[in-house]
Amino acid sequence: MRIGELADRACVSTRALRYYEEQGLLHSSRTAGGQRVYPQTAEDRVRLIRELYAAGLTSRMIATLLPAIDARHVGPELLGRLLEERARTTAKVAELQAAGQRLDVLIALATHPDSDSCPATLDQAAATSPAP
Amino acid sequence: MRIGELADRACVSTRALRYYEEQGLLHSSRTAGGQRVYPQTAEDRVRLIRELYAAGLTSRMIATLLPAIDARHVGPELLGRLLEERARTTAKVAELQAAGQRLDVLIALATHPDSDSCPATLDQAAATSPAP
């Protein structure tokens, strides 16, 4: 199939597909005229790439990872980087949850204007008065 | 105090302070020579700004929000936008947690090469084989 059909099937833009190829994530053969031709398996490939992006990985990381996944062998160094990524994800979740609590404090201030004391910091307020 | 001292106290760069002023988040008076002068309260102000950034808000949103916080009155429209932000934060947390599960699948594949079946998608694998 050509790029437009693959884009439709995998629900991505043609621009994204060319970008993936540019980053070495997706390969294609060409027609005599130079147009890209993909096998049917490319659709799953693109979905996998999208999931890896969704897992917070960068193009470079995915480019490193894909051959390992294909070979079904992830080396120790790569595993270490995956564990790092996992740790970062965990940390980001914690950060975002703290951010959510800060927003809760603001929302509480907005919906309960009864407390005339404005807390010095949002963190103090979050610690002393749990959000509703 | 001048910009360098405020930067040290609030643990931000002078560039950041000028940027905050440019965005209308932080005000300063000037010396005869044109140098910025801040009151002591500026330190808390900067910390508040940083917390709002940490809560995932943009400069524009913070610029809208700060006067409301100062006046201790958050209007209904602003409250609505805060609730939107809160919802986005919640959604991002969910996304990140899903991303973490996908990473767990990859890590599991790396540490347990016993299962010779490579799952079609990371999500399917996450659904059928919980991470260790």
Place this chain on the structure above:
DNA sequence: CTAGAACTTGACGCCAACGTCAAAGGCAAA
């Protein structure tokens, strides 16, 4: 008074995954 640290504005750089526009060529149906 002077050295030199601190400060000023201005402006480009950055990062990442594409969006978007442009000019030109390929491909299939009638």
Place this chain on the structure above:
DNA sequence: TTTGCCTTTGACGTTGGCGTCAAGTTCTAG
């Protein structure tokens, strides 16, 4: 063959919160 959609490469734009020079000015300790 012609029509017209599809595809090609190239290259600049986007988004945000600053980092990082650069060239010039101000403040302050001695």
